Amino acid sequence: MTSLLAKQVAAFRQEHGIETLGPKRALAPSVLYSLQEARQIASESFAALALQGLREASNSDPELAAFAPLFEGPSRDRELLTQEENGVLNQQIHKLLILLSPHLQARASQECLEGLLHRYHIHRWNVDDIMA
Secondary structure, eight states: OOOHHHHHHHHHHHHTTOOOOSOTTOOOOOSSSOHHHHHTSOHHHHHHHHHHHHHHHTTTOGGGGGGGGGGSSSOOOGGGSOHHHHHHHHHHHHHHHHHHGGGTTSHHHHHHHHHHHHHHOHHHHOHHHHHO
């Protein structure tokens, strides 16, 4: 029998267009670290690494500096955001990935990508943008 809380969560997910994507705490893939190394790094450290990489990459492309707020402040759980909030976030991530794409061989861009993987789980939410 389904509990009342499970029914409420299901209703919330349906109302806000949130898909069930498997285990929430599954470790994100890494472009810079082995799985064992990535497990030992705190999520705040990934955000700091991404911010550092973004600042360095913005020396080559000043437009990248506008995306610093993505990695500042507390992390937000995408599964708890509304459909509209996720839509805005998806647009920002899409634009950032487009700007990063010519520089993906550079370590700074890879650091930014690492932050997107761990902070926003783009490997689950933005697959089309990663592949584009």
